[in-house]
Amino acid sequence: MDLWDCFIFTAISLVWVLVSHRGNASEECDLFNGSWVIDEAYPLYNSSSCPFIEREFSCQKNGRPDSLYNKYTWKPLGCDLQRFNGVKFLERFRGKSIMFVGDSLSRNQWQSLTCMLHSSVPNANYIIAREEDVSAFTFTDYGVKVMLDRNVYLVDVVREPIGRVLKLQSIEGGKLWKGIDMLIFNTWHWWNRRGPTQPWDYIQIGNEIRKDMDRMLAFQEALTTWGGWVDSNIDPTKTLVFFQGISPSHYNGTSWNEPRAKSCVGQQEPVAGSRFPGGLPPAVDVLKSALRKITKPVKLLDITLLSLLRKDGHPSIYGLGGPTAMDCSHWCLAGVPDTWNEILYNFIL
Numbered sequence: 001m002d003l004w005d006c007f008i009f010t011a012i013s014l015v016w017v018l019v020s021h022r023g024n025a026s027e028e029c030d031l032f033n034g035s036w037v038i039d040e041a042y043p044l045y046n047s048s049s050c051p052f053i054e055r056e057f058s059c060q061k062n063g064r065p066d067s068l069y070n071k072y073t074w075k076p077l078g079c080d081l082q083r084f085n086g087v088k089f090l091e092r093f094r095g096k097s098i099m100f101v102g103d104s105l106s107r108n109q110w111q112s113l114t115c116m117l118h119s120s121v122p123n124a125n126y127i128i129a130r131e132e133d134v135s136a137f138t139f140t141d142y143g144v145k146v147m148l149d150r151n152v153y154l155v156d157v158v159r160e161p162i163g164r165v166l167k168l169q170s171i172e173g174g175k176l177w178k179g180i181d182m183l184i185f186n187t188w189h190w191w192n193r194r195g196p197t198q199p200w201d202y203i204q205i206g207n208e209i210r211k212d213m214d215r216m217l218a219f220q221e222a223l224t225t226w227g228g229w230v231d232s233n234i235d236p237t238k239t240l241v242f243f244q245g246i247s248p249s250h251y252n253g254t255s256w257n258e259p260r261a262k263s264c265v266g267q268q269e270p271v272a273g274s275r276f277p278g279g280l281p282p283a284v285d286v287l288k289s290a291l292r293k294i295t296k297p298v299k300l301l302d303i304t305l306l307s308l309l310r311k312d313g314h315p316s317i318y319g320l321g322g323p324t325a326m327d328c329s330h331w332c333l334a335g336v337p338d339t340w341n342e343i344l345y346n347f348i349l
Contacts, residue, residue, distance in 0.1 A: 029079035031343050032302040036270040036309055039073040043334035044084055044342075045119035050333075052114045052128070052137070054107075056320035059332035064318040066268050069332065074306055074339045077274065082349070084342045086120020092349060093181065095143040101177060102186030103152040105247045108330055109184070110135075110148040112337035117146070134176060149176055152190040152199070155222045163201030165209065168221040174229045184301070184344070185226070186244035188283050189329060191219045216286060223290035227298075234296045240348065243291065244340070245303040246283045249329040250311045254278070264328035265316040276308040299347060303340050310336050 047053055047060050047070075055062065074081060098113075100106040114137045118126070125140045133150040156170040177183055192215050193199070203210050205221060234241055253261025255278030256271050271277070284304050291298055307313075313336040319327035331337050 029076055031076045031079075031081065031346060032305060033274060034074055034076035034306065035272070035274045036072040036306075037075045038068075038071050040071060041083075042073050043070040044338050045115045045334055047115070047332075047334050050115035050118060052111055052118070053333045054111065056104075056315060056327065056330060057108060057111060057333040057335075059315050059318040059335075062315070062318040062322070064315075064332070068268055069310075069312045070334050072270060072310075074342070081339075081342050082346050084116055084338075084345050086117045088349060089345060090117060090121065090139060090142040090144050093142075093144045096181035097145045097147065097179075098182045098184070099147040099149055099177065099180045100184045100186070100244075101149045101151050101154065102184075102244065103150070103189055104330060105189060106184070106186045106244065107148055107150070108247075108333070109186075109244065109337045109340050110137075110146065112333055112335075113341045114146060115333060116338060116341055117144075147180075149173070152187060153222055154185065154187045154226045157200050162209070164199065165202045165204050166200035166218075167204045168218060169205065169225050171225050171229045174233065178233060180239060182240040182242070182348070184242045184244055186247075187222065187226075188219065188246050188287075191215045191283075216282065219283065220286050220290060223287065224293070227290055227294040230294055230298060231296050236297050241296070241298045242344065242347075243287070243298060243300050245301045246281055246287060247329075247331075248281060248304055248308045250308075250314060251326075251328050256311055263316065263326050264311055264314040265326065267312040267314075267316075269312055271309040271311060274305075274309075276305060278308075280304055280308070301340060301343060303343070306339065307331075307336055 047058060060067070100110040117139065121139070124142070127138045127140060129136050135148045136145055138145045151173050153166060154171065154173070156167045156172050158165050158167055158170070203213055203218060205213070230241060250264040250267070253259055257277045261267070281304070288300070291300055313331050315327040315330055315332055317323045317326060319325065319330065321327065
C-alpha cells in the first residue's frame with residue numbers, strides 16, 4: 001500500500017469512528033426500515049453462472065420452479081440504496097483482506113459476496129483455498145482476499161478429559177482475526193442446538209462447569225466476551241468491524257398471519273409493507289445490548305426485519321436435503337444475502 005492509499009484508508013476509518021457504533025450511515029436515512037419492491041434489474045448475478053454457490057443455497061439448480069424471489073430489491077424509507085458495484089468495491093479494498101466469522105449464515109453471505117464480485121469482473125483471476133476452518137477467495141488481480149472463518153459461537157469449544165466444553169469466557173479463536181482490514185461477525189443459530197447436533201457436552205462460565213444453562217444467557221455471556229476482544233484488539237483506524245445481525249427463520253406461518261403455512265415451502269412473495277406481524281426475535285435485544293457496551297466502533301448490519309419480511313427467500317425443499325428436508329433458515333442465492341452485502345457496500349463506500 002502506498003502513502004496515498006494509507007492516507008485514504010486512515011481518513012475513511014476516522015470518519016467511520018465518528019458515524020458508526022451508535023448511529024446510522026446517514027442521520028436522514030435508516031437503511032434497515034423499508035419494504036421490498038420488484039426491480040427487473042435484479043438479481044445482481046446469474047446463480048447458474050456463479051461457480052461458488054454450494055448446493056444448499058443453489059435453489060434454481062435444485063429445481064425451484066419460481067423465480068420472482070430473485071426480482072425483489074430492498075427500498076429503505078426515505079432514500080435509496082446505492083446499487084452494488086463490484087469494481088468499486090475491489091478498488092476500495094485493493095491489497096486488503098475481508099473476513100466473515102460465524103456459522104453457515106456467514107457462509108451464506110460470504111458466498112453471496114464472492115458471486116457479486118465475480119459477476120462484476122468475470123475475467124479476473126482468482127484463487128480458492130481452504131486451511132482447516134478458514135476458506136479464502138482471493139482476487140489476485142486486485143490483491144483482495146475474502147475469507148470465511150467457520151466459528152459458530154465465536155467463543156471456544158475445547159475438547160477436555162470430561163468431553164467437549166463450550167467456554168463462554170475464552171476466545172482463543174480471535175488470533176485468526178487480527179490484522180484483517182474488515183471483519184463481519186455473526187453468531188446465534190447454534191445457541192439453541194440440542195441432542196446429536198449440539199457440538200459440546202458442558203458449558204464453562206468462570207470456574208464453574210455446568211451440564212447446561214439458559215441459552216439466551218449463554219449467548220449474552222459469549223457476546224460480552226467477544227465485545228471484550230474487540231475493545232482489546234481492534235484499532236479502528238485500521239480495521240472496520242461489523243456484526244451481521246440476527247438472521248431469522250420461517251417455520252411457523254402464524255408469525256406472518258398465515259396459520260395454514262407450516263413452513264416457508266411454497267412461499268413466493270415477501271410479507272407486504274414494513275412491519276412483520278410476529279415481531280422481532282428476543283435475540284435482537286440481547287445483541288443490541290451487548291453492542292452498546294463495546295467502546296470501539298462496531299456497526300450492526302441490522303438485517304432482522306428486512307429478512308423477516310422475506311418468507312419467500314429460503315431454500316425450503318430445494319436445498320441440501322432435497323424434498324425430504326426443510327430449510328427455512330438459510331437463503332437461496334441469488335437472494336436475500338445479496339441485499340445484506342449491498343447494505344454493507346453502502347456503509348463502506
